[in-house]
Amino acid sequence: MxxxxxxxxxxxxxxxxxxxxxxxxxxxxxxxxxxxxxxxxxxxxxxxxxxxxxxxxxxxxxxxxxxxxxxFEEKNYEILPPYKDKTITVVGFGPAGIFCSYILAKYGYKPVIIERGKDVKNRQLDIAEFFRSGKLNEESNIQFGEGGAGTFSDGKLTARSKDFRQREVLKILVENGAPKDIMYEQKPHIGTDILMNVMKNMRQYIISKGGEIHFETKMQDLIIENELVKEIKTNNGNFSSDVYILALGHSARDTFYMLKDKIEMENKPFAVGFRIEHPQKMVNKSQYKIEEESLPKASYMLTYQAEKYNKGVYTFCMCPGGYVVNASSEEKRLCVNGMSYHARDGRNANSAIICTIDENIYGKNLLDGIKFQREIEEKAFKLGGENFFAPVQKIKDFLENKETKELGSVEPTVRPGYTLSKLNNIYPEEITKSIQDAIINMDKKLHGFALEEGILTGVEARSSSPVRLLRKENLQSTKLNNLYPIGEGAGYSGGIVSSAIDGIKAAEKIIKGE
Missing domain, CATH: 3.30.70.2700 (Alpha-Beta Plaits)
Known part of the structure; x- marks a missing residue:
C-alpha cells in the first residue's frame, strides 16, 4: 500500500x-x-x-x-498471550465496560456484566416518557442504561489521544453497524439513532461468545477479604469471580459514596456551566464564510482564559444540528447535555460552555465535588419550576444580568420543556463572570457566538467525573488487587473513544496476566 x-x-x-x-x-x-x-x-x-x-x-x-x-503498512490489533481461565465480572455497560467485555469475549473469556439500567430499547422508552411527561426513572435515563451517557449524545468519536487503539475502536464500531466514514472523517460521529443499534449489536456479540449481561442489576456493596474483592452484592443476588472490572459512569454518585471507605479515591477538577444554542445556519456561515447546503454541518471548539479569576472556559461536546437534552438522573435535581442524530438536521447547534473548577471552589473533603454538583442541580430544578423544565436565558440577558422575559428568534430545544429565567446566580460569581467574559471573547473567533437571541440552558454540571478511583500502573486498584477501576467514572477518560480505549487496556492487562 x-x-x-x-x-x-x-x-x-x-x-x-x-x-x-x-x-x-x-x-x-x-x-x-x-x-x-x-x-x-x-x-x-x-x-x-x-x-x-x-x-x-x-x-x-x-x-x-x-x-x-x-x-504504508497498517498494524493489525492483536493480543498474543497464553489463554488463562479467569472468571470476570464487569460492573457497568457504558463505553469502557462494553469495549472491555468485547475484547475479553473476542479472546475466549466469558464476562458476566451487570448494569443498573435497562437495555437500550427499553431505556429509550423510559427517556421518551420522561421527555413527554417529566416522569423520571432514576435507574433508566440519559445517564444510566446500555451504552452509558454516550449513547444519548452525538456519538462523537473525537479524541486527543494518539493511542494506536483508537483505530481499533473505530473498526469495532463499523463492524457493528456504524457508518464506514468514521474511519477517515476528521470529526467522526455516529449519531444517537445509529449508536443505539451499534450498542445492541456489540451486546449480542458478547453473548454469542458466552458472555452474560444482567440489566436492572445494581451493585449495592463490595464484599472484601484479604485485600481482594470476594463478591459483589446486588439487588438481584451476589456475583463472584476471579477478577472485577469497575466501569462506572460519572453519574453513579450513590455508588461513589458506597465505595469511599472501601477503595482509595481522590477529588479531581472538573468543569461546570451551561448549554449554549445558536442557529446552525449562523455557525455554518461563520465557519465556512459561504452558505452551501452540501457541506457538513459546521462545528467549533473554543477556549478562553479568564485572567481576572484564573479560570479556563471552553466549549465541549459540540452538537451540530442537535438538541439540548434533559440529562437528569436524580429527583429534584436537573442537569442538561447535548445530542444529535446522524443526519444532524436540527435547526440549532449547541455545545457546553463550561468553566474549570477545583477544590478551591467546591471544597476539600472527599466527594465535595458531588455535593457541589447536587447543590447546583437543585438550584436549576427550582428555577425551572420544579417539574424538570429547564431554566433558559437569552445570551444578551445573561451578559446584562437580567431575567429573560421573552424569547427572540432562537427557540430552545430542551424537553420536556423550559422556563424563562435568570441563570446568573446559580454559580459562584467568579464562574458566572468568567463565562460572561468568555462569550464576549469567543465571539471574536466565531462571529455570532454572542448572538443576543442565542440561548443558555442550565445546567451543564457533569462534564467529567468529580473523583478519581486510584489505580496502579497495571490498572488494578491501589487497595484491591483483583479490582480494575476504568473509564470516565473512574476519572481516566472523557468521551466514547477514550473510555473505550481505557476498557481495551484493562482487557489487555487481564488477558496478559499483568
Missing amino acids: ILIKNIRLEKDNMKALKKKISKELRIDDNFKFEIYRKSIDARRGIVYNYQVLVDVEIPEKKLAKIKNASY
Whole structure:
C-alpha cells in the first residue's frame, strides 16, 4: 500500500480524486484506493484535504521522488498471550465496560456484566416518557442504561489521544453497524439513532461468545477479604469471580459514596456551566464564510482564559444540528447535555460552555465535588419550576444580568420543556463572570457566538467525573488487587473513544496476566 497525503480538491468528488491520485503517482487509472483521512479547510475558500491508501506497487527509488507519498503498512490489533481461565465480572455497560467485555469475549473469556439500567430499547422508552411527561426513572435515563451517557449524545468519536487503539475502536464500531466514514472523517460521529443499534449489536456479540449481561442489576456493596474483592452484592443476588472490572459512569454518585471507605479515591477538577444554542445556519456561515447546503454541518471548539479569576472556559461536546437534552438522573435535581442524530438536521447547534473548577471552589473533603454538583442541580430544578423544565436565558440577558422575559428568534430545544429565567446566580460569581467574559471573547473567533437571541440552558454540571478511583500502573486498584477501576467514572477518560480505549487496556492487562 502507498499512502499519499495532502491531496487537495475544491469538490468532494471521487472521480476527481482518483484522477489526482493517478497524476500524483504517475500511473494509469487501473488501481483501487480508499480514503484514510478527510478534512475540510475553510480558511481560504472550501478545500477538501485527503490522505489516501492506494493498492499499487511502486519501486522505492520512484516513490522517493513523489512528494507526500510513502509506503504504508497498517498494524493489525492483536493480543498474543497464553489463554488463562479467569472468571470476570464487569460492573457497568457504558463505553469502557462494553469495549472491555468485547475484547475479553473476542479472546475466549466469558464476562458476566451487570448494569443498573435497562437495555437500550427499553431505556429509550423510559427517556421518551420522561421527555413527554417529566416522569423520571432514576435507574433508566440519559445517564444510566446500555451504552452509558454516550449513547444519548452525538456519538462523537473525537479524541486527543494518539493511542494506536483508537483505530481499533473505530473498526469495532463499523463492524457493528456504524457508518464506514468514521474511519477517515476528521470529526467522526455516529449519531444517537445509529449508536443505539451499534450498542445492541456489540451486546449480542458478547453473548454469542458466552458472555452474560444482567440489566436492572445494581451493585449495592463490595464484599472484601484479604485485600481482594470476594463478591459483589446486588439487588438481584451476589456475583463472584476471579477478577472485577469497575466501569462506572460519572453519574453513579450513590455508588461513589458506597465505595469511599472501601477503595482509595481522590477529588479531581472538573468543569461546570451551561448549554449554549445558536442557529446552525449562523455557525455554518461563520465557519465556512459561504452558505452551501452540501457541506457538513459546521462545528467549533473554543477556549478562553479568564485572567481576572484564573479560570479556563471552553466549549465541549459540540452538537451540530442537535438538541439540548434533559440529562437528569436524580429527583429534584436537573442537569442538561447535548445530542444529535446522524443526519444532524436540527435547526440549532449547541455545545457546553463550561468553566474549570477545583477544590478551591467546591471544597476539600472527599466527594465535595458531588455535593457541589447536587447543590447546583437543585438550584436549576427550582428555577425551572420544579417539574424538570429547564431554566433558559437569552445570551444578551445573561451578559446584562437580567431575567429573560421573552424569547427572540432562537427557540430552545430542551424537553420536556423550559422556563424563562435568570441563570446568573446559580454559580459562584467568579464562574458566572468568567463565562460572561468568555462569550464576549469567543465571539471574536466565531462571529455570532454572542448572538443576543442565542440561548443558555442550565445546567451543564457533569462534564467529567468529580473523583478519581486510584489505580496502579497495571490498572488494578491501589487497595484491591483483583479490582480494575476504568473509564470516565473512574476519572481516566472523557468521551466514547477514550473510555473505550481505557476498557481495551484493562482487557489487555487481564488477558496478559499483568
